[in-house]
Structures are given as C-alpha cells and as structure tokens.
Amino acid sequence: MSNEDWLARTRAAVWHPCTQMKHLEQAPPLPIERGEGPWLIDYQGCRYLDAISSWWVNLFGHANPRINAALIDQLGRIEHTMLAGCTHAPVVKLSERLAHLSGLGHAFYGSDGASATEIALKMSFHYWRNLGHPGKSGYISLQNGYHGETLGALSVTDVALFKDVYAPLLRLSHQTVSPDWRLSEANESPRDYAERAARHLEHHLTRHAETTAAVIVEPLVQGATGMAMYHPIYLTRMRELCDRHHVHLIADEIAVGFGRTGTLFACEQAGIRPDFLCLSKGITGGYLPLSCVLTSDEIYAAFYADSTARGFLHSHSYTGNPLACRAALAVLDIFESDDVLRRNQAKAARFNELLAPIARHPRVRHLRNCGMIWAFDVIDAEPDFSARFHQQALLKGLYIRPIGNTVYFMPPYIIEQAEMNLMAEVTLEILQSL
Numbered sequence: 282m283s284n285e286d287w288l289a290r291t292r293a294a295v296w297h298p299c300t301q302m303k304h305l306e307q308a309p310p311l312p313i314e315r316g317e318g319p320w321l322i323d324y325q326g327c328r329y330l331d332a333i334s335s336w337w338v339n340l341f342g343h344a345n346p347r348i349n350a351a352l353i354d355q356l357g358r359i360e361h362t363m364l365a366g367c368t369h370a371p372v373v374k375l376s377e378r379l380a381h382l383s384g385l386g387h388a389f390y391g392s393d394g395a396s397a398t399e400i401a402l403k404m405s406f407h408y409w410r411n412l413g414h415p416g417k418s419g420y421i422s423l424q425n426g427y428h429g430e431t432l433g434a435l436s437v438t439d440v441a442l443f444k445d446v447y448a449p450l451l452r453l454s455h456q457t458v459s460p461d462w463r464l465s466e467a468n469e470s471p472r473d474y475a476e477r478a479a480r481h482l483e484h485h486l487t488r489h490a491e492t493t494a495a496v497i498v499e500p501l502v503q504g505a506t507g508m509a510m511y512h513p514i515y516l517t518r519m520r521e522l523c524d525r526h527h528v529h530l531i532a533d534e535i536a537v538g539f540g541r542t543g544t545l546f547a548c549e550q551a552g553i554r555p556d557f558l559c560l561s562k563g564i565t566g567g568y569l570p571l572s573c574v575l576t577s578d579e580i581y582a583a584f585y586a587d588s589t590a591r592g593f594l595h596s597h598s599y600t601g602n603p604l605a606c607r608a609a610l611a612v613l614d615i616f617e618s619d620d621v622l623r624r625n626q627a628k629a630a631r632f633n634e635l636l637a638p639i640a641r642h643p644r645v646r647h648l649r650n651c652g653m654i655w656a657f658d659v660i661d662a663e664p665d666f667s668a669r670f671h672q673q674a675l676l677k678g679l680y681i682r683p684i685g686n687t688v689y690f691m692p693p694y695i696i697e698q699a700e701m702n703l704m705a706e707v708t709l710e711i712l713q714s715l
C-alpha cells in the first residue's frame with residue numbers, strides 16, 4: 282500500500298482530531314508506517330524528524346528497545362484487568378514511585394489528559410463537600426490556558442476556537458490574568474509582571490474564595506496557546522494565595538511533566554507542591570494512553586469513610602491499565618539510569634546556540650526556552666502561515682506544526698547534534714522563504 286492509498290482510505294473512514302476534514306483535501310495527513318528513534322517514516326520510506334514528539338508525548342524515541350521489552354514482558358503476563366476489585370504489580374509500583382517523586386501519596390488513574398483534568402476538578406469539589414463546604418464549587422484558571430476538550434476540561438480552558446461553539450454546554454469559571462511574560466510592560470521584568478498577575482488572582486480570591494474549590498494552572502508553560510512562558514514566582518505566589526484562602530491548587534503538568542521544563546515536574550522550580558498533580562502524555566513515553574492524578578494523603582483521607590457516597594466513585598474501564606503502567610515504569614527507569622535531566626541541560630544549551638541566527642531574524646520575536654521547549658513568534662505572518670510552514674518543513678524532512686504564528690520545538694529527549702542542526706537549519710531556511 283502506498284501513501285496515496287492510505288490517504289484515500291483515511292479520508293473515507295477516519296474522522297481526524299482537531300481537524301476541519303475538508304482541509305485535508307489541500308493538506309493531507311502524513312501516512313506513517315513506522316518510527317525509529319526521533320524519526321517518523323512514511324510508506325515511501327521518507328523520513329521526518331518528529332520535532333514535536335507526536336503531540337508532546339514521546340520522550341525517548343519511537344520503537345524504544347527498553348520500553349518495547351517491558352511491554353513484551355507484560356504482554357506475557359496480563360494485558361488488562363479492571364482496577365475496581367483487582368490490583369496488580371505495575372500499578373502498585375508506579376503509584377509508589379510517583380508518590381516518592383512528587384510527595385503526593387495517592388495516585389488515581391485515567392486514560393487521556395482531559396480525563397485527568399476531570400478527575401482533579403471533581404475530586405476537589407468532592408473534598409470540600411465531604412468537609413461540609415458544598416458551596417465551594419467554582420474554578421479559576423488562567424487566560425489562554427488549556428486543559429483538554431471534555432466538557433469539564435473545556436470549562437476551565439480559555440481558547441476561543443475550541444470553546445466558543447460549546448459555550449451553552451459549559452459551566453462558567455473565572456479566568457485570571459496570564460503571567461505570560463510577553464504581556465509585560467516595557468521595563469517590567471518577567472518576575473515583576475508575574476507578581477502583578479498574581480495580584481489579580483489575589484483580588485479575585487479575596488472576594489470569591491468561599492465559592493471556589495480550586496485554581497487550575499499549567500505550570501511554567503501554557504502550551505496549547507503557543508508556548509507562553511512565565512516566571513516561577515507566579516506559582517509560588519499562587520501556592521501562598523491558595524493556602525491563605527483555602528482553595529486547592531491543581532497543577533496540570535500533562536504537557537510539562539516528566540522533564541519538559543528541565544526538572545522532573547515544573548512545580549519544583551517554584552518550590553511548591555500542588556494539591557493535585559495531573560500527569561499524562563510523556564508518562565508512558567508516548568506509548569499508551571495513561572493519565573494520573575496524584576494527591577495528598579490529607580485529601581485522600583477526606584474520602585476514606587464507611588459511607589460509599591463519600592468515596593470517589595469516578596472510573597474508566599482502562600483505569601490503571603497494566604501495559605500502560607509498565608511503559609511508565611520503563612520511562613522512570615530510563616530517567617534514573619540515563620541521567621536524563623542533566624543530559625538534557627547540555628542538549629538545551631547546544632540547541633540555544635544553534636537558534637542564535639533565528640533570534641536575529643528580523644521577523645522573529647520573543648525567542649524563548651524552558652527546558653526542552655523552544656518557541657518564537659513570527660511577525661506579519663499570513664493567516665495560513667502555520668499550514669505553509671508545516672508543508673514546507675515536510676518537504677525538508679522536518680515534522681513541525683506551528684501554533685498560529687508561533688513556531689515551537691518540543692523534540693524527544695534522544696535527539697542528537699545532527700537532528701538539532703536539521704531543526705535549526707530547516708527553520709531558518711523556511712523563515713527566509715516565507
């Protein structure tokens with residue numbers, strides 16, 4: 282079967298996510314036959330560097346031998362068993378290790394990122410209800426924040442394109458000023474601007490804490506709206522404010538967890554521990570859908586009772602899937618044995634050097650980096666900038682998808698010098714030609 286055959290069949294049978302299907306007539310998807318490290322390979326044998334880690338999920342490359350081996354071993358034992366009424370070694374071991382790494386003692390599992398958001402929102406409300414405060418049912422999130430596409434997650438998301446159509450179905454929530462440093466005044470440092478944004482949160486909490494269950498935030502990088510980055514002091518202040526006003530802090534590290542921002546969890550850079558930590562994407566190294574909400578023993582204890590209704594009765598059929606948990610354990614093993622976070626620092630420093638010519642390009646603004654995420658904005662971009670950039674990059678062997686006029690890189694951690702060169706060179710060439 283050729284690329285063209287698969288394209289015809291996908292158009293006829295598959296409804297692709299986040300896509301106006303008619304646009305596929307002009308911009309067909311890439312038919313992928315296999316993957317090898319950071320490379321995606323199509324049915325003609327053409328190779329594309331996966332510069333965005335297959336929607337930010339892949340950490341250690343495609344067809345990683347160590348993750349493959351863990352999964353093959355697990356397949357010989359048990360592929361799936363329900364987690365209500367059963368338990369198994371992979372889920373126990375993973376929960377223990379995540380508790381150790383995060384300082385949050387209990388792990389509740391879902392499948393995708395959005396299901397983790399739903400779980401955290403529901404758990405927070407239910408906690409306050411169990412404590413006799415059912416009026417604490419409101420949520421605060423950041424302007425331009427993104428937490429997923431299910432109705433609860435969309436209620437705290439602030440991306441008009443995804444949200445507006447469904448507005449009649451959604452619960453109102455409050456969006457507070459984003460600490461994105463690009464919004465700072467001239468002569469205002471990112472830190473000062475983050476402090477100013479935190480005062481907006483304070484203002485709202487002072488008035489509405491009694492009816493607020495939780496604040497949900499993407500720590501350090503607001504991904505989906507274009508890799509907006511901000512100073513960690515914002516999270517430190519948020520933690521102080523949440524403590525003072527008896528409101529939960531939900532850290533949505535679905536995109537930024539597992540080393541993306543330079544530390545295993547982004548919250549570490551602010552010296553804080555959230556009440557709920559939502560994880561997904563990189564948790565299985567991009568192998569299988571798994572999400573997890575970690576929470577404190579104190580919150581867990583508020584559900585522990587004789588009454589069934591006080592318990593958290595949420596569930597998904599694939600909760601704690603053993604294969605997904607084995608992949609996640611293999612990912613944690615790689616972090617430990619390969620000193621990944623330290624090696625990423627050296628890679629990031631090298632890539633920053635390679636990006637210097639791009640930073641100097643007259644159409645480039647706000648070149649920014651946080652850990653293994655890079656982004657810049659292109660001024661005077663045409664409305665079809667993203668699609669054209671994507672198509673041109675494909676012709677040069679680079680798989681990259683700008684968000685609006687923001688070009689970003691979020692490569693797997695196994696990229697090496699040659700691949701970094703390719704990302705930087707191809708990007709500069711396209712910038713010159715667009």
Ligand SMILES: Cc1ncc(COP(=O)(O)O)c(C=O)c1O
Binds near residue numbers: 394505533
């Ligand atoms: C910060 C954040 N939260 C939640 C989600 C939703 O995750 P999923 O697409 O797995 O439902 C995403 C996805 O990009 C995300 O970036």
